Amino acid sequence: MDYWAKGCGLxxxxxxxxxxxALFIVLPFVYGNHDLLFNMMMYLALAQxxxxxxxxxxxxxxxxxxxxxxxxxxxxxxxxLLHLPPVLALLVGAVIAVLLxxxxxxxxxxxxxxxxxxxxxxxxxxxxxxxNPHLESLTQGPYGISLARAYDADASYAAMVVVLALAFGVxxxxxxxxxxxxxxxxxxxxxxxxxxxxxxxxxxxxAWLLSAALAGLAGGTYAWHVSVFYPKSVFDLNISVFAIVxxxxxxxxxxxxxxxxxxxxxxxxxxxxxxxxxxFQLVFGIVIVMLVLxxxxxxxxxxxxxxxxxx
Amino acid sequence: xxxxxxxxxxxxxxxxxxxAFFGSTAVxxxxxxxxxxxxxxxxxxxxxxxxxxxxxxGLEFWVDHVNREGGVYVKAYGRKxxxxxxxxxxxxxxxxxxxxxxxxxxxxxxxxLAADFGSVLTSVAVPIAQEHKMLxxxxxxxxxxxxxxxxxxxxxTSLPTSGIWPYALADFLKTQKQIKRAALxxxxxxxxxxxxxxxxxxxxxxxxxLVFDHGVATSTSSYALxxxxxQAARPDAxxxxxxxxxxxxxxxxxxxxxxxxxxxxxxxxxQLFALMEKSVGDQTLAYTYTYPTPPLLVYNKVNYGxxxxxxxxxFRQANGKDPNFLNIAGFNTGLVIQxxxxxxxxxxxxxxxxxxxxxxxxxHTLNGTFKIDHxxxxxIGENLPVGQFIPGKHALTVxxxxxxxxxxxxxxxxxx
Numbered sequence: 208m209d210y211w212a213k214g215c216g217l218x219x220x221x222x223x224x225x226x227x228x229a230l231f232i233v234l235p236f237v238y239g240n241h242d243l244l245f246n247m248m249m250y251l252a253l254a255q256x257x258x259x260x261x262x263x264x265x266x267x268x269x270x271x272x273x274x275x276x277x278x279x280x281x282x283x284x285x286x287x288l289l290h291l292p293p294v295l296a297l298l299v300g301a302v303i304a305v306l307l308x309x310x311x312x313x314x315x316x317x318x319x320x321x322x323x324x325x326x327x328x329x330x331x332x333x334x335x336x337x338x339n340p341h342l343e344s345l346t347q348g349p350y351g352i353s354l355a356r357a358y359d360a361d362a363s364y365a366a367m368v369v370v371l372a373l374a375f376g377v378x379x380x381x382x383x384x385x386x387x388x389x390x391x392x393x394x395x396x397x398x399x400x401x402x403x404x405x406x407x408x409x410x411x412x413x414a415w416l417l418s419a420a421l422a423g424l425a426g427g428t429y430a431w432h433v434s435v436f437y438p439k440s441v442f443d444l445n446i447s448v449f450a451i452v453x454x455x456x457x458x459x460x461x462x463x464x465x466x467x468x469x470x471x472x473x474x475x476x477x478x479x480x481x482x483x484x485x486x487f488q489l490v491f492g493i494v495i496v497m498l499v500l501x502x503x504x505x506x507x508x509x510x511x512x513x514x515x516x517x518x
Numbered sequence: 519x520x521x522x523x524x525x526x527x528x529x530x531x532x533x534x535x536x537x538a539f540f541g542s543t544a545v546x547x548x549x550x551x552x553x554x555x556x557x558x559x560x561x562x563x564x565x566x567x568x569x570x571x572x573x574x575x576g577l578e579f580w581v582d583h584v585n586r587e588g589g590v591y592v593k594a595y596g597r598k599x600x601x602x603x604x605x606x607x608x609x610x611x612x613x614x615x616x617x618x619x620x621x622x623x624x625x626x627x628x629x630x631l632a633a634d635f636g637s638v639l640t641s642v643a644v645p646i647a648q649e650h651k652m653l654x655x656x657x658x659x660x661x662x663x664x665x666x667x668x669x670x671x672x673x674x675t676s677l678p679t680s681g682i683w684p685y686a687l688a689d690f691l692k693t694q695k696q697i698k699r700a701a702l703x704x705x706x707x708x709x710x711x712x713x714x715x716x717x718x719x720x721x722x723x724x725x726x727x728l729v730f731d732h733g734v735a736t737s738t739s740s741y742a743l744x745x746x747x748x749q750a751a752r753p754d755a756x757x758x759x760x761x762x763x764x765x766x767x768x769x770x771x772x773x774x775x776x777x778x779x780x781x782x783x784x785x786x787x788x789q790l791f792a793l794m795e796k797s798v799g800d801q802t803l804a805y806t807y808t809y810p811t812p813p814l815l816v817y818n819k820v821n822y823g824x825x826x827x828x829x830x831x832x833f834r835q836a837n838g839k840d841p842n843f844l845n846i847a848g849f850n851t852g853l854v855i856q857x858x859x860x861x862x863x864x865x866x867x868x869x870x871x872x873x874x875x876x877x878x879x880x881x882h883t884l885n886g887t888f889k890i891d892h893x894x895x896x897x898i899g900e901n902l903p904v905g906q907f908i909p910g911k912h913a914l915t916v917x918x919x920x921x922x923x924x925x926x927x928x929x930x931x932x933x934x
Contacts, residue, residue, distance in 0.1 A: 239624030242646065243617045340706040340733045349706040349736070351641065353663040360649050433616060435641045435663055437708065440612040480614065481606060481621060488563075 220518030224375035254465035262459030273330025274422035282427030304423025458507025557622030564610020576848020676847035688720035701730035780932030
């Protein structure tokens with residue numbers, strides 16, 4: 208198998224990742240709305256996290272925000288209770304998300320809509336545990352977190368650039384490795400994949416944990432960036448919905464699909480929201496309906512129809 | 519030493535100093551803007567939509583009002599300037615709100631930044647405003663986390679911080695000798711949780727004992743079972759702290775259960791009377807206690823802006839409906855902005871904050887006395903009194919009970 212694109216020294220799709228990451232390094236110098244750029248990176252990372260799970264294994268996690276929120280809380284509490292520097296705290300956030308994913312790994316025994324709904328229920332359970340007033344001494348309960356002393360907009364922006372690069376790296380790896388192939392085989396036909404020697408449970412769990420770690424890192428970085436937030440803000444179902452829609456819009460199991468989906472849809476979301484808010488629901492609704500009717504496999508499928516390789 | 523190099527040195531020095539002096543003067547004297555740009559957010563969907571739109575309506579009403587009078591007087595320029603309101607829709611999402619607050623500051627270059635409704639949508643604005651050194655006119659975000667000693671870029675305009683809301687309520691309970699046992703039921707969120715904490719603290723050591731103290735999820739929509747638990751504790755007073763949806767569900771279930779308590783207190787009938795009356799009816803609200811706010815509460819000592827009657831009349835003409843408290847909160851934010859611009863010698867953000875500190879405690883609007891904590895910017899003036907709904911011939915009226923200087927009568931206790 209040809210893992211490397213000829214003559215460019217990076218795995219296939221690597222240059223796209225480098226280009227997008229470089230763009231987000233340069234853009235703050237020419238565009239002032241850094242929160243827009245930060246959020247766009249966050250959704251790019253989350254969309255790639257969804258891509259790892261849904262694109263490569265077929266499991267659609269409606270409750271993906273549970274990992275995001277647990278990462279946000281894990282990182283925040285590491286700063287507040289353990290007095291760790293924020294960068295180390297982000298790793299704690301990722302570890303907490305991975306531990307949660309391990310705890311919820313039995314959900315992978317379900318599939319389709321059952322898995323989607325069960326993951327959503329699980330994220331709600333985590334939300335209610337975190338916001339429980341009886342845990343106020345540990346999680347601050349429903350009263351929110353303040354990381355005002357650790358707040359650093361530039362450093363958290365830089366951290367999100369790293370998280371984004373990591374998310375791209377994971378997808379590039381999966382697109383060019385035996386693990387990625389094995390996962391896609393599992394997605395298409397798990398029984399046949401098992402007969403072919405693929406350890407279905409192990410590979411699937413691996414994708415689940417990778418996906419959770421990305422969400423945990425993104426959540427921790429988001430918490431650092433906003434610095435004051437409530438449980439509802441980081442366990443907001445809309446975060447899952449946005450990441451899923453952006454991934455589906457671009458096309459799953461590709462590197463480029465979620466990138467294009469997020470840049471176009473989140474860009475459109477903000478552009479309409481700022482310039483023509485009264486038409487927001489209408490335009491966004493029409494775009495989604497058109498996608499479902501004519502491009503159910505996302506924009507990437509459009510390119511494949513004309514024989515263009517989508518990394 | 520020849521004279522020529524010396525002359526050259528002095529000429530050079532004078533030139534450098536001139537550039538430095540006149541250059542810096544040119545930077546300081548920014549050109550006068552054509553208008554004062556006020557940036558804010560609102561939500562047209564999601565859980566905060568109803569409250570947020572009411573608040574925006576009040577601010578828009580203020581903008582229209584000052585523009586009809588030729589604009590707002592800006593002391594920094596010694597003349598009136600028209601006001602332009604730039605309002606973006608955050609759809610009740612904190613992520614979207616963060617982007618839009620940043621948009622207002624970095625792209626629209628607003629002169630004044632006002633937050634959306636409530637603590638959740640204000641929370642993301644606090645660090646962004648601080649980072650950009652922009653004074654945040656926090657309208658109704660009462661979260662205690664926002665107000666810290668090291669952040670001068672925030673001022674709470676139209677409500678006191680939630681932790682001090684129950685001051686009058688606690689004092690009122692302590693004056694009622696027949697109330698010995700109280701039940702506290704509250705929604706577990708920052709807004710009502712901090713009120714529960716304050717009430718607990720202030721009742722400690724008094725003759726009023728909390729015989730029931732229970733937090734419920736903010737999404738709670740059925741209180742039937744909880745009410746039975748409350749009844750089993752045999753309280754003389756039941757205090758329920760919640761958001762409007764909680765208060766409606768609580769009062770509705772109370773009515774449906776047929777239970778009677780000698781005193782029942784809820785928050786939002788005093789703020790969103792029309793909504794609560796429509797949702798639970800006059801009969802349920804009769805004899806219940808609340809924090810009355812304008813327009814139910816009339817402050818006669820108004821030294822700035824319209825009084826309540828004039829406001830109600832003009833608002834009705836402009837919008838075809840009676841104003842609620844959040845309309846008044848938005849309008850009051852406008853008044854605070856107006857006073858700030860009228861008194862600030864410069865338009866830079868810390869100068870605005872200094873001018874607010876200067877008039878704090880001396881500004882009496884239809885929303886009460888505007889007074890902030892000079893260090894944190896938290897509102898400490900617009901305290902909330904305690905009132906009781908009394909059935910009249912045609913409608914409910916509010917009897918003010920506490921504090922004594924606002925009292926218009928005595929409580930009907932126990933409730934019939």
